[in-house]
Amino acid sequence: MYQYDNYDQAMVDARVAEFRDQVSRRLEGKLTEEQFRPLRLMNGLYLQLHAYMLRVAVPYGTLSGRQMRMLGHIARKYDRGYGHFTTRQNIQYNWIKLSDAPDILADLASVEMHAIQTSGNCIRNISSDQYAGVAADEVADPRPWAELMRQWSSFHPEFSYLPRKFKIAVIASPEDRAAMRLHDIGLELVKRDGVIGARVFVGGGMGRTPMVAPEVNPFVTEDEIIAYVEACLRVYNRYGRRDNKYKARIKILVHELGVEEYRRQVAEEFAHMKALGLNPPREELARIAAYFADPAYEGGLPDALDRSDPDFALWVDRNVATHKQPGYAIVNISLKPIGGIPGDASADQIELMADLAERYSMDELRVTHAQNIVLPYVRKAELYALWQELHAAGLGEPNLDLVTDIIACPGLDYCSLANARSIPVAQKIAQRFAGNGKDAHIGELKLKISGCINACGHHHAGHIGILGVDRKGTENYQLLLGGSGAEDCSLGTITGPGFDENGIVDAVEKATDLYLRERAEGERFLDTYRRLGMAPFKEAIYG
Amino acid sequence: MKILTANDLATGDVVWWAGDGWSRLLAQAVDTASEGDAIGKREEAARHVVSAYVVDAEMTADGPRPAHIKERIRGLGPTVRPDLTLKPEAGDLTAWVI
Numbered sequence: 038m039y040q041y042d043n044y045d046q047a048m049v050d051a052r053v054a055e056f057r058d059q060v061s062r063r064l065e066g067k068l069t070e071e072q073f074r075p076l077r078l079m080n081g082l083y084l085q086l087h088a089y090m091l092r093v094a095v096p097y098g099t100l101s102g103r104q105m106r107m108l109g110h111i112a113r114k115y116d117r118g119y120g121h122f123t124t125r126q127n128i129q130y131n132w133i134k135l136s137d138a139p140d141i142l143a144d145l146a147s148v149e150m151h152a153i154q155t156s157g158n159c160i161r162n163i164s165s166d167q168y169a170g171v172a173a174d175e176v177a178d179p180r181p182w183a184e185l186m187r188q189w190s191s192f193h194p195e196f197s198y199l200p201r202k203f204k205i206a207v208i209a210s211p212e213d214r215a216a217m218r219l220h221d222i223g224l225e226l227v228k229r230d231g232v233i234g235a236r237v238f239v240g241g242g243m244g245r246t247p248m249v250a251p252e253v254n255p256f257v258t259e260d261e262i263i264a265y266v267e268a269c270l271r272v273y274n275r276y277g278r279r280d281n282k283y284k285a286r287i288k289i290l291v292h293e294l295g296v297e298e299y300r301r302q303v304a305e306e307f308a309h310m311k312a313l314g315l316n317p318p319r320e321e322l323a324r325i326a327a328y329f330a331d332p333a334y335e336g337g338l339p340d341a342l343d344r345s346d347p348d349f350a351l352w353v354d355r356n357v358a359t360h361k362q363p364g365y366a367i368v369n370i371s372l373k374p375i376g377g378i379p380g381d382a383s384a385d386q387i388e389l390m391a392d393l394a395e396r397y398s399m400d401e402l403r404v405t406h407a408q409n410i411v412l413p414y415v416r417k418a419e420l421y422a423l424w425q426e427l428h429a430a431g432l433g434e435p436n437l438d439l440v441t442d443i444i445a446c447p448g449l450d451y452c453s454l455a456n457a458r459s460i461p462v463a464q465k466i467a468q469r470f471a472g473n474g475k476d477a478h479i480g481e482l483k484l485k486i487s488g489c490i491n492a493c494g495h496h497h498a499g500h501i502g503i504l505g506v507d508r509k510g511t512e513n514y515q516l517l518l519g520g521s522g523a524e525d526c527s528l529g530t531i532t533g534p535g536f537d538e539n540g541i542v543d544a545v546e547k548a549t550d551l552y553l554r555e556r557a558e559g560e561r562f563l564d565t566y567r568r569l570g571m572a573p574f575k576e577a578i579y580g
Numbered sequence: 581m582k583i584l585t586a587n588d589l590a591t592g593d594v595v596w597w598a599g600d601g602w603s604r605l606l607a608q609a610v611d612t613a614s615e616g617d618a619i620g621k622r623e624e625a626a627r628h629v630v631s632a633y634v635v636d637a638e639m640t641a642d643g644p645r646p647a648h649i650k651e652r653i654r655g656l657g658p659t660v661r662p663d664l665t666l667k668p669e670a671g672d673l674t675a676w677v678i
Contacts, residue, residue, distance in 0.1 A: 084631055086653065087592075089587075132664075133592065134591045135589065136590045136591070449653055450661075455650075461659065461660060
C-alpha cells in the first residue's frame with residue numbers, strides 16, 4: 038500500500054501544528070466560535086448531539102495493521118472505547134474533547150493518517166472498491182488512480198471552497214461494490230483495445246434529491262483522467278448554485294443544464310486545459326502504482342477446505358469471496374452482529390483486527406462502504422484458524438449481504454441533524470429475521486436505513502430502504518423498495534404512509550414474505566420487486 | 581418551562597443551565613423564562629460553552645423533560661448504549677425518551 042514521502046508527511050505534520058495553535062487560540066478566546074468552526078471542520082471535527090465528533094479519513098478504505106491499531110488506541114485513550122466505521126469507508130469517534138483533538142491528529146500523523154477534508158465544501162476522501170487489487174474481475178487496481186486523486190485533491194486551492202461537498206469514487210470492475218454512480222463523480226476504469234481509461238459519470242448522489250449519475254464520457258485515457266476530472270470540477274465551481282445550499286451539489290447543475298450541455302462545457306474546458314499540459318507526468322502514476330503491486334503470493338497453495346465444522350462452512354459460504362490468486366481468499370468481517378450497532382467496533386476488536394491483518398492478511402485491511410471490514414490476502418489454508426479467532430471476538434457473524442447486514446447511519450442517537458433513530462430499527466429487524474430464520478431463506482437483500490433526508494445510511498440505494506422522519510415530534514419511518522447502489526443502480530420508491538418503530542419492522546417482513554411466496558428461481562428480492570412492480574408489495578404491506 | 585443547553589467548550593460535554601452555572605445533569609436544569617438566549621450569549625462570550633440554545637420542556641416528578649425527543653436523547657445519552665448514558669445503572673431508559 039501507499040507510503041507517505043517526505044512531502045506528504047510534512048504536509049500532515051504542518052496541519053497538526055497549525056490546528057494545535059488554532060485550538061489553543063480558541064480556548065484562550067482569541068478566536069470566536071464563528072471563526073473557529075470552519076477551521077475545526079477542515080480537520081474533521083464536528084459538534085454533534087452529545088460531544089465533538091472526529092471523522093478520520095481512510096483513503097479508499099485501505100489500512101495497514103499499524104494504522105488500524107492506532108485507530109483502536111484512539112478509541113481507548115481519547116474516546117469511550119469504540120469507533121464507528123462509516124458509509125464513506127472512514128471511521129468516526131463520538132466522544133472527543135476539543136482539548137485532545139490536536140494530540141489525536143498527531144497520533145494519526147505518526148501512522149500516516151489524518152482527518153483533513155473529511156468535512157467542508159471540498160473534495161472528500163476518495164472511495165473505492167474494497168476488493169481492489171484482489172478481485173478476479175477487475176481490469177486494473179483502481180487504488181493508484183484513487184491515490185493520485187487524493188494527492189491532487191489535497192489542499193487543492195481551486196477546490197477548497199466549492200459550492201458544496203464533493204465525493205469521488207473509483208472502481209475497476211464491472212461489478213460495482215462502491216456505489217460509484219451515486220457519487221458526484223464516479224470513475225469506472227475500463228480497457229479498450231488494450232488501453233486503460235475511464236468511463237466518467239457525473240452528477241450522482243443521494244441526500245434530499247437522489248440522482249443516478251449519467252455517463253458524461255465513455256472513455257478518457259488514463260493519462261488524462263486528472264485533467265478531465267478537473268475540467269468537470271471547474272464547470273461546477275463556476276456555475277454551481279452557491280445561492281442555495283439545497284441546490285448546490287453538482288447533480289443539480291448537471292440536471293439543470295442537461296447532460297449534453299454539461300458535457301459540452303466540460304469538453305470545452307478540457308480542451309483549454311489540455312493546451313496547458315496540466316496532466317501529471319506518467320512517472321508519477323508509475324511511482325504510485327509501484328506501491329500497489331501484487332504482494333509476493335506463494336504458489337502451489339491448496340484451494341481445498343475442510344468444511345466439517347458446519348458453522349465454519351456457513352461463514353465461508355457467506356463471508357468469503359473469490360480471490361484472483363489460487364490458494365487465497367478475501368475475507369469479510371461483519372460488523373453487524375445480531376442486535377449490535379452497525380459499523381461499531383470496540384477498541385479491543387479494532388486492535389484484534391489489526392493483529393489478524395498482520396498475521397493472516399499481509400498486513401492489510403479494507404473498510405467497506407457497507408460498514409464492514411475486509412482482510413484481502415488470506416491463505417485458504419488459514420481460514421479456519423482465522424475464523425476461530427474472529428468468532429471468539431464476536432466478529433464472526435456469517436451474514437454478508439443478508440437482510441441482517443444492515444447499513445445504518447448513527448441517527449438520532451448521535452447525530453444532531455437526524456430526525457429519527459436508525460440503530461434501534463436496524464437492531465429490531467436483525468433480531469426479527471435472525472430469530473425466525475428468514476434471513477437465510479431470503480438470501481441477498483441490502484437493507485439501508487437513514488435517520489434523516491441527508492441519506493448517510495444510503496436508504497435510496499437499498500433493495501429495501503428506510504427513512505426516518507419527524508412527524509410532529511414523533512419518530513416515523515418511510516419504507517422504500519427497489520433501490521440499488523450496484524452496477525444495476527436504481528433509486529428506491531416510497532411505498533406509502535410511514536410507520537412507527539415496530540410497524541416498520543412488520544412492514545419489512547410483509548414485503549419479504551411476499552417475495553418468498555412469489556420469487557422465481559434464482560431471483561433476489563430486488564429482482565422479484567422489479568419483475569412484479571410496486572402494486573403487490575403495497576397490497577401486502579398496507580392491504 | 582424554558583431550559584438552556586449547550587456544550588462545554590473544552591470537553592464538548594452536554595450541559596444544562598442550573599441557575600448559578602452549568603450542570604451535566606438534565607435534572608438540575610432550571611427554568612430560564614425569557615432569559616435563556618441572553619444567558620447563552622453571555623456564557624458563550626465567556627468561553628464556558630458553545631452552541632447554546634433554549635429548549636421547551638415540562639417539569640415532571642423526575643425533573644425537567646424536554647419537549648422534543650432530540651433533547652431527551654441529548655439529556656440522557658444514546659438509547660442504544662445504556663452503559664454510556666448518565667444513568668447506566670437504570671438500564672434501558674428508552675421508554676423515558678420515547
